[in-house]
Amino acid sequence: MYFLSVYLFSIGIYRLITSRTMVRALMCLELILNTVNKNLVTFSYVFDSRQLKGDIFSIFIIAIAAVEATIGLAIVSSIHRNRKSICINQSNLLNN
Numbered sequence: 259m260y261f262l263s264v265y266l267f268s269i270g271i272y273r274l275i276t277s278r279t280m281v282r283a284l285m286c287l288e289l290i291l292n293t294v295n296k297n298l299v300t301f302s303y304v305f306d307s308r309q310l311k312g313d314i315f316s317i318f319i320i321a322i323a324a325v326e327a328t329i330g331l332a333i334v335s336s337i338h339r340n341r342k343s344i345c346i347n348q349s350n351l352l353n354n
């Protein structure tokens with residue numbers, strides 16, 4: 259179970275580093291956050307099954323991930339509307 263989480267987290271980090279578009283980077287961040295949620299719930303179940311600390315933290319992370327996805331997609335759509343590109347390499351926001 260833990261090896262699957264490590265594998266998914268590694269894929270998320272690798273794809274985040276090598277992604278060329280902002281949408282793919284947001285998807286990789288979601289994969290990383292979901293892997294962290296999986297680990298929190300698993301460790302909470304294994305080490306302290308009577309208390310729900312890992313479950314509560316995972317609910318907070320899900321809420322943060324939803325807000326991050328909403329704000330991130332709004333920023334990406336704004337950049338696409340102004341720059342006509344969502345490539346990370348081409349989006350230099352300091353130049354007008």
